[in-house]
Amino acid sequence: MRRHAVLATVLALGCGGGRASQTPVPQTLSQALDQFLGAVKANDLNRMSQLWGTDRGPAADWMQPGDLRKKLTVIQIYLNHTGYRVVEGPIAAPANPNVRTFRVELQHRDCNHVQPIDLMRTRSGGWLVFDVHLEASSNPAGPCQPSGNRP
Template structure:
């Protein structure tokens, strides 16, 4: 199962805030910090497509619903990047280990270069962390 950032039309940002990250690994790390803080606004600055951040390319209600789903699946106690690899069409795949309670899982963050050479989390393999959602981390790990 994947949740992706969708883009139908790019709207120019008027906040002047620099979005995205300077490197693929940093995009995944910033996204995870925002998830841990339950900060939907921060998530929307580093989640996006080649057209830019989700907050500028998605309808707000739809974006926030997707972010809430992502928070459910990606809430964690600790995280660490375990690998980075070349993905398809210039993307970078960031393999991340997440721990929640006694559960430990690895998932992949798919990053893409956007405007101004900034990197965005375009997609996340949430199937790998499906048991994090609604689970306080008390079940036995695999």
């Protein structure tokens, strides 16, 4: 009987279904956006991984750590800023009722750039940054290009 209890415990632990998130997902759009951009500014890839994801939850819970670090490093380089302000949003996405878009002015030393950022509602009801639209970003290695002035 004792052997069955030990086996049941081992099986229960082994079937956990993945890593559990250690940090609660922000419950409001503004919290999710503010915390994510704060983590970008602080170059805190670990915190960014808890605030970026899909309806499944934070990428930290389901993405391979090496791939996640690479993606977040690129995002951090492109979205690095000295300050920001929300220009527009949240705007409901017509194709997905669980996505909201913000247009955020990222402030740099030399200029400001307006960046679209999408947030997605998780299955558990919180909000995460989902798409940062790097295609709309200026080249971080080149001179700052204000929005609308890219070639």
